[in-house]
Amino acid sequence: MNAKHVYPIVGSVGVLAAVLFSGCAEVADLGSQLAQDAGVISASQAESINRSAHAIDKAQEQLTPEQEYYIGRAVAAKVFQTYPPMDQPQVNSYLNLLGQSLAIFSNRPETYGGYHFLLLDSDEINAFAAPGGLILVTRGMVGCCTNEDELAAVLAHEICHVEMKHGLHAIKQGRLTEALMVVAEESARQLGNEELQSLTDDFVDSVGDVVMTLTTKGYSRMQEHDADAAAVQLLRRAGYPEGAMITMLQRMDQRLASARGLGFAKTHPSAKSRADLLKATLTDSRFIPDASRQERFSVAMRSMPTNR
Amino acid sequence: MKSKLFIVLFMASACMVFAASMSVQVRSCKVRETPSQLGRVIGTLEYGTAVQAGVPQQGWYPVTMADGMKGWLHESALSKKTVAMRAGTTDVAVGVSSDEVALAGKGFNEQVEAKLKTDGVFDFTWVDRMMTFHVDPDQIRAFREQGRLPGGDQ
Structure with a gap:
């Protein structure tokens, strides 16, 4: 030739x-x-x-909000196989009050099933945003925050992953094509056994892609920085001091220094590099915790065991 | 008098031109009196409900419901696609497009989740419990007030 x-x-x-x-x-x-x-x-x-x-x-x-919702439910269920949920009504109630108070200020306040938050029983410093708005935060992550404003920064970051559909982007494209297009071409009747099995297999594989990214591979550096930048905007709209994002990242960096390669450190860019990048964009990085918010944060945290 | 009549007619025709039919794409959403998530709730719409939507303003659509009631919905709650019917039910309209069927929940849906439950692949007990963690608008308002959170500008 x-x-x-x-x-x-x-x-x-x-x-x-x-x-x-x-x-x-x-x-x-x-x-x-x-x-x-x-x-x-x-x-x-x-x-x-x-x-x-x-x-x-x-x-x-x-991929509609309803389909995203069902993917998110299964992602959360799969995460629970490794990180068990924590039955702490007082902390979970506080997480939901705080998280849902923030979510209404996001660019995507409405998802099919809404935003819901849950504490996970793990010392690991980590948080996961399942598609559709199921946000899971470990005991280690909550323990890393010393006030409500820093916890708000953590939840805002996860809400922004949901808003930007970062979890769904982790699904290999071929799976969506196979699962959605082939099925959509069928009539609207109830799925037969064979179709349902094929669709279920695609579904489980898609969920596996998302969970692998959340717990092992991590989002891309760009996605993390996008979520950080959007979280600062979200905090600002909700009335929280944006400087809380910086102090939270700095504290996380200190705690993670002894745990390099584990949990959040494994799946996120270094907290220090994130803080440095954000600092330049903040209009006001000063931050003094509000006394009334500090009080209710302390009350909610009293019921949470720190170490197991 | 004539010019006023002209303006009224012009505004009415403009509204008719810009009003478009949209569908609720979330399970349930609150219709607000003002374009704000902290606005007073004047109604609740379920998945698939069709509304007439006007020109959006900063992410909020002015909507008119079937009973003539007017309010505001956030754009994330609405889709320009029409929801025909929920897939898997016997009353699905014949001849709907694949877009419509997709929006009606075909694909990854409760039927798939039910199979995963039957096969014991995942346990949804805690997921279902999470879905019950509900915070109503009054609680959010009180939480913000107690926390002395300024603004609330969306």
Whole structure:
């Protein structure tokens, strides 16, 4: 094969690779046409690639708040297999009052099932945002906060992950395509056993993708910084001092210094780098905890065992 | 007099032009008297309810409900897609588009979750309990007041 023939083929394959990784349907049409012209793929293969790329685009658009809700429920249920829920009515009630008071100020105050918060029985300093608004915070994370404003900063950060649908982005695109597009083309009747099994398998795999990101791989550095920046805006709108975000990150950095490679430290960029990046964007980083908020925070925390 | 009549007619026609049918895409949402999550609640709408929505203002749609009542809904509660019917029920309209079916909950839904429960893959006991952690608007208002939180500007 001479160079004259090789270049269009390499180019076409390159475009196709870009298409498959970007999931952009418009580029797919162009890329598959180029590859087909170069004789790399057949017409039917080109059509199949186009169909898949369009399906990926459509699947992302079609994931509705209700579907997100069911994914989030299963994600939370799977997280509970490793991090058991903590039956502490006083702390859970306080977390929900604080969290829901913040969530109404987010850019996405309404989700299918609403925002709900729960304490997890773990010393690990960590927090998880399941799609749709189920937010789970470990005892270690709550214990890392010394006042309500810092806890508000933690919850605001997790609310912003939900708002930006970061958990859903962790699902491998192919799964959504298969699960949603194939099913959507079926009639609206009750699913048969075979369809239900296939859909359930895709569902479990999708949930696995999200939980893997939440507990092991972590979000991308960019997603974490986006959530931090949005959390500062959210705190500001809700009336909390934005400087609480900085003190919370600094304290977390100190606590995590002895636990590098574990929990939150494993799944988040260093707290210090996050604090440094945020400082430049704050209009006012001064922060004095309010006495009335400090009082109710202390009352709520009294019932929480610190170590096990 | 003529000019006033013209303005009224113009405003009315403008409202008609901009009003669009939208559907509630969350399980339940509160209709507010003012465009604010702290605004007085004047009604509750369930998933799939159709409303006539006007021009949005800073994330809030002025809506008119089927009974003629007017209020405000946050954009995150609404979808431009029409919810035909909930999938899996016998009264699903024939010939709805795949978009409509998708919004009606086909795909990852309670049927899939029920299978996971039956197969013992996940235990949803605590998830269900979490869903009962409800905070009403009055509690939020009191919590903010007690905590001396300024603003509340959304």
